[in-house]
Amino acid sequence: MARITMREAISQALWEEMERDPKVFIMGEEVGVWGGTYAVTRGFYDHFGPDRVRDTPISEAAIVGAAIGAALVGLRPVAEIMTINFAFVAMDHIVNEAAKFHYMFGGQMVVPLVIRTVSGGGRQLGATHSQTPDAIFAHFPGLKVVAPGTPADAKGLLKAAIRCDDPVFFIEHATLYQLRGEVPEGDFTIPIGQSKVQREGRDVTIVTYSKMLDTSLKAAEELTREGIEVEVVDLRTLRPLDMKPVLESVKKTNRAVIVEEGWKSYGVGAEVAARIYEEAFDFLDAPVKRVAQVEVPLPYNRTLEQMALPQVKDVVQAVREVL
Amino acid sequence: MDKKEYLDLYYQMVVIRRLEERAAELYQQGKIGGFLHLYIGQEAVSTGIISVRRPEDRVITAYRDHGVAINCGVSAKEVMAELLGKATGCSKGKGGSMHLADVSKNFWGGHAIVGAHLPIAAGLALGDVYQNQKAVTICMFGDGATNIGFFHEALNLSKVWNLPVLWVCENNKYGMGTAVERASAVPEIALKADAYGMKRDQVDGMDVIKVREVAARMLEEIRSGSGPQFLEVVTYRFRGHSMGDPERYRTSDEVRKWQQDDPIGVYHNYLLAQGIATEDELQKTIREAEEEVEEAVRFAEASPEPAPEDLYKHVYVSETC
Ligand SMILES: Cc1ncc(C[n+]2csc(CCOP(=O)(O)OP(=O)(O)O)c2C)c(N)n1
Ligand SMILES: [Mg+2]
Numbered sequence: 001m002a003r004i005t006m007r008e009a010i011s012q013a014l015w016e017e018m019e020r021d022p023k024v025f026i027m028g029e030e031v032g033v034w035g036g037t038y039a040v041t042r043g044f045y046d047h048f049g050p051d052r053v054r055d056t057p058i059s060e061a062a063i064v065g066a067a068i069g070a071a072l073v074g075l076r077p078v079a080e081i082m083t084i085n086f087a088f089v090a091m092d093h094i095v096n097e098a099a100k101f102h103y104m105f106g107g108q109m110v111v112p113l114v115i116r117t118v119s120g121g122g123r124q125l126g127a128t129h130s131q132t133p134d135a136i137f138a139h140f141p142g143l144k145v146v147a148p149g150t151p152a153d154a155k156g157l158l159k160a161a162i163r164c165d166d167p168v169f170f171i172e173h174a175t176l177y178q179l180r181g182e183v184p185e186g187d188f189t190i191p192i193g194q195s196k197v198q199r200e201g202r203d204v205t206i207v208t209y210s211k212m213l214d215t216s217l218k219a220a221e222e223l224t225r226e227g228i229e230v231e232v233v234d235l236r237t238l239r240p241l242d243m244k245p246v247l248e249s250v251k252k253t254n255r256a257v258i259v260e261e262g263w264k265s266y267g268v269g270a271e272v273a274a275r276i277y278e279e280a281f282d283f284l285d286a287p288v289k290r291v292a293q294v295e296v297p298l299p300y301n302r303t304l305e306q307m308a309l310p311q312v313k314d315v316v317q318a319v320r321e322v323l
Numbered sequence: 324m325d326k327k328e329y330l331d332l333y334y335q336m337v338v339i340r341r342l343e344e345r346a347a348e349l350y351q352q353g354k355i356g357g358f359l360h361l362y363i364g365q366e367a368v369s370t371g372i373i374s375v376r377r378p379e380d381r382v383i384t385a386y387r388d389h390g391v392a393i394n395c396g397v398s399a400k401e402v403m404a405e406l407l408g409k410a411t412g413c414s415k416g417k418g419g420s421m422h423l424a425d426v427s428k429n430f431w432g433g434h435a436i437v438g439a440h441l442p443i444a445a446g447l448a449l450g451d452v453y454q455n456q457k458a459v460t461i462c463m464f465g466d467g468a469t470n471i472g473f474f475h476e477a478l479n480l481s482k483v484w485n486l487p488v489l490w491v492c493e494n495n496k497y498g499m500g501t502a503v504e505r506a507s508a509v510p511e512i513a514l515k516a517d518a519y520g521m522k523r524d525q526v527d528g529m530d531v532i533k534v535r536e537v538a539a540r541m542l543e544e545i546r547s548g549s550g551p552q553f554l555e556v557v558t559y560r561f562r563g564h565s566m567g568d569p570e571r572y573r574t575s576d577e578v579r580k581w582q583q584d585d586p587i588g589v590y591h592n593y594l595l596a597q598g599i600a601t602e603d604e605l606q607k608t609i610r611e612a613e614e615e616v617e618e619a620v621r622f623a624e625a626s627p628e629p630a631p632e633d634l635y636k637h638v639y640v641s642e643t644c
Contacts, residue, residue: 025453051453057483062442062476069446072431073381075453077446092473096436097443105424105432106415107637141638165640191643240642 001184007177009151010116011040013158014078016187018048021076024162027054028063028080028116037082038118038177060086064093064115068167071113072101076162081117084171085131098167099142113167114158119147120174120211120261121309127297130305132262134210135271137169138238144192145238147171149213151181153236156190164192173211173261195242197249201229204319205249207272208259209235212291212310216259219315230319238268246272247280254285255322259315264292286322291315329599330608332374332531336366336587337612339390342399345616346389346406346420350566354624355406358435359420362390364561367586368493369394371534372461372556375542379458381429381447383440385465386421387493387560388433395430397423399619409626416629417637437498438468441477441490448486448551459545463491467498469515470506478519481551488551489541490516493528495560500572516553528558529584532593561585 004012018024025048026041032055035042045053056063060081067079081087087094094115101109121130138145144166148154154172161168198213199220208216213234220230231249235241250256256276258269269290276288294308343361350359362369365387373382373394384391392402397413405412406420413425424432431447434440444462451458468474469492481488494512496503504510516523522544526537534556541552559581563570570578594600600608 054484057476057479059442059476059480061439061473062445062480065439065442065473065477066446066449066480069443069448070450070453071446072443073447073450073454075450092436092439093442097434097439101432102640103637104414104418104422105426106413106417108414108424108426109432110640144639160644164644166644193643240639 001182003180004151004183005177006151006154006172006179007038007040009155009183010158010172013155014041015044017159017162018052023074024076024078025052025054026078026080027056027067029056029058029082031055031080060090061093064090064098067113067115068093068098068101068111071111072109076112078114078116078162081115083129083174084117084119084133085129087117094137094143094169095140099140102166103142110165111167112165114161114170115167116170116172118174119171121293121298121305122175124300124302124305126300130298132293134171134238135262135267138268142167143239144168145171146192146236147210147238148236149176149210149234150198151179152183153190155183156188157192157236160189160192163189168192171210176211176214179214193237193240193242195233195235195237195245197231197245198234199230199232201231201253203229203253204231204255204257204322205246205253206230206232206257206259206315206319207235207246208232209238209268210261212259212261215310215312216315218312219319222312222316223319228319228323235268241271243275243279246276250276250280251283254283256284257289257291257315257318257322259291259310261310262293263295264290265295267292289318289322291318326599329594330604332370333590333594333605334608334612335370335394336531336590337609338399338615339366339370339393340587341613341616342393342402342619343389345620346403347566349407349620355420356408357419358386358565359406360387360565361560361562362387364581364586365493365495365528365558366390367531367534367590368528368556368558369463371531372491372538374535375539376461377458378429379456380542381431381458381460383431383444383447383460384433384463385437385440385468386433386435387465388421388423391463392423392425392430392433395425396428397425397430399615400622401425403619403623404626407623407626408628409623410629410633411622411626415633438464438471438473440464441468441473442480444488445477445481445486448481448488449484452486457546459487459489459542461489461491463493465498466492466494466496466503466512467501467506469512478516478521478551482519482521485550487545489538489545490551490553492553492555493558494555495558497564497572499564502572513553513555521551521553522549523553523555525555525557528556529586529589531586531590
């Protein structure tokens, strides 16, 4: 095991997959000469060359659209959308094309495409550049949506995504690139569509993913000091959603808090809570609680921005409330 | 072209015409649902262009796709079955009129979001370049599609990356009910290619031979590395945009005027005038085409519905990966 950052883990996954399979290539804005807006692909351009690390014009629809086309004829493109906020301009290609072709054309088209993008607030970038709209993308059957919260998961899941024959929307978090964690040596993949218990505990289940995993684990540490043992289930994949570890955990703890960075309305928490109620209602000793971003466009001002985003103290408070 | 090839073009155009006339009837009978966009009047466009594509050349088009499918070699049976939503349709009954495709024929669909397939066409061509395959992607779309952002992103990208794409705009004068001049700042559609430094041409889309000749030349140039080129084909749709179009945006005089240039009639006269075929031979060809279409209707009507379990099939290649 090596202790590396999320950035290194993602970069390694891309590098190893490109070395392994010449059909894998990267395209997006500033992925090449610049080295990636978040420095994930630094050094790739010199090593793999301009055909495999393709700088594109600022044309999100064309980036995703052309990546779909290349995927249809047998390549394995990794299209990078600089941040998830710009994916809205490519929404048609994500939703109406990538997610539909395999089904709509009766199985004859296959779209082995990965769209890598960066989600999340907390960097004072203002309302247009700070969103966490992950749940929107998880709405569509035909698309797989992955959002890892640890370096090991990021590496294993990204490698799986690149090898997957379905389109995968791969969400990285803007403030997690420096997060360090143990990552196994050598080639490994982690199956898409499997939630994971990241911390065991008997009293309350926290269901979370991405950046909020880190926040939730910190809250769990704090609560230990009060003698409260929190179990943390990390969804890792938003679609297809694996509820099994969640339900098993809730059946054990009888209490659930869902923590997400995006807005509460129509969000990941809404979905997970509904499923808990549908499938484990009788096991609950308290109503499910949700921790989420307050319902405002994220403001620039540092204090206000932090007020709007879920903090460790909010998670701690929510856990106390369900006990 | 030898005589057989000349007659084959005629045959294809008549199959498309007859197939769509029958489809319109089946639509009225409620056997076809959803939208049904007829290609009647425009048959010479795809027939001419696709007649000079090589098997490795890829074809992708919009929702007005019945003719393109037939020209690409999808059987009338599979097209008709798809219109009827049957399991034997080329998209297994899950696509419908607007989403015909047959990857084995290098026909990459029928796409119903206006302009969305243009970036995808660029990607098909990129795939060929990346894999050192010498092929051209032929991408067809309407005049209306030249006003959506996808068009501009795709043309720009194709030129920046020098991709082997033949962009074919079928200018049939209207996007639904909006005339080209009311929607496009530059109504001379071909000029739009200038913004992307692309070689362009314009051709009479009611004349299959002219379309064929221009397309052959452009495809050859693209194969020799010219980069993408742009062809505007001036044509006209004789029927409404889809079924049940009240056609308030044009006069019947205008339609009649264009109908005098019916692409099948024009070609019919050409074949006679050039002494390529006799009236008897053409009548025989028409009968054969009609027979194929009737056979297709019988096949489609007798075909099974998709199985209920097919509802859940093909959402993903694999749930776990
Ligand atoms: C993005 C998008 N907007 C609107 C529509 C609805 N629509 C379907 S066809 C059409 C007109 C397109 O005209 P044109 O590109 O000229 O093709 P034609 O129908 O003439 O073949 C419109 C507006 C659509 N399918 N997709
Ligand atoms: Mg039109």
